[in-house]
Amino acid sequence: NCTSTAPADYVQFKENAVPVAEGVVSGKKVPVYGISLGDMTMSNYWKTFTMRDYKDIIKTIGVPFFHIIGNHDHDIAGSDHEATATYRSNFGPTYYSFNIGSRHFIALDNMECPNRNNSNASNDAPGYYCRLDEDQLSWMKHDIAAVGSKIKDIVLLTHVPIASWGGSG
Numbered sequence: 001n002c003t004s005t006a007p008a009d010y011v012q013f014k015e016n017a018v019p020v021a022e023g024v025v026s027g028k029k030v031p032v033y034g035i036s037l038g039d040m041t042m043s044n045y046w047k048t049f050t051m052r053d054y055k056d057i058i059k060t061i062g063v064p065f066f067h068i069i070g071n072h073d074h075d076i077a078g079s080d081h082e083a084t085a086t087y088r089s090n091f092g093p094t095y096y097s098f099n100i101g102s103r104h105f106i107a108l109d110n111m112e113c114p115n116r117n118n119s120n121a122s123n124d125a126p127g128y129y130c131r132l133d134e135d136q137l138s139w140m141k142h143d144i145a146a147v148g149s150k151i152k153d154i155v156l157l158t159h160v161p162i163a164s165w166g167g168s169g
Contacts (some may be wrong), residue, residue: 010049014057021061033100034064038070038111038159051090066098066107067091070159071128074113083113095136097143102152106140108132110158130160 017096025032040054051073056066069091074083084094093111113128132140144154 010053010057013049013054015161018057018061024059025063034058034061034063034065035157036065036067037157038068039072039074040067040070051086055090060094066105066157067110068107068157069094069111071111071113074111074128077113080112080114084109095139099151102150103155104144104147104151104153105155105157106143107157108140110134110160110162130164 021034036058041049041051069084069087073087074080075086077085078082087094089166095107097104097106107115109130110130111128111134112131
């Protein structure tokens with residue numbers, strides 16, 4: 001319970017955002033899924049609202065949620081891999097895929113935070129880049145090749161919309 005360490009963040013999320021989501025879900029006679037496209041916890045405004053706190057609250061909505069890592073979900077660390085450790089321990093891989101009905105969803109990690117400045121980029125020390133590394137692109141190529149004939153659509157999920165950034169490097 002984070003109410004003593006981050007009361008404003010906790011209250012704002014639990015009392016404002018969650019009821020809206022619960023209202024959308026309530027009474028639906030079809031399956032409902034949630035997708036978070038990142039920046040769930042670690043921004044300048046959510047410093048002490050942890051991923052565990054977020055997970056505890058999001059469970060109360062009562063639907064499966066899929067998560068994409070955002071730049072503010074990275075820890076302050078010396079490398080991108082280190083910076084994603086908390087995310088990975090709470091949610092699993094930073095990129096993955098899943099099927100719902102005839103749709104194949106590919107959740108991508110298009111944030112790279114290579115240094116200790118992950119939320120306040122400057123020209124001297126950019127904190128993060130929008131990019132897809134070669135390992136992820138290779139994985140995605142194999143993932144798409146394995147999609148079966150029952151899949152009619154492929155949906156890409158990213159933190160930063162692909163149309164808004166300049167490429168993969």
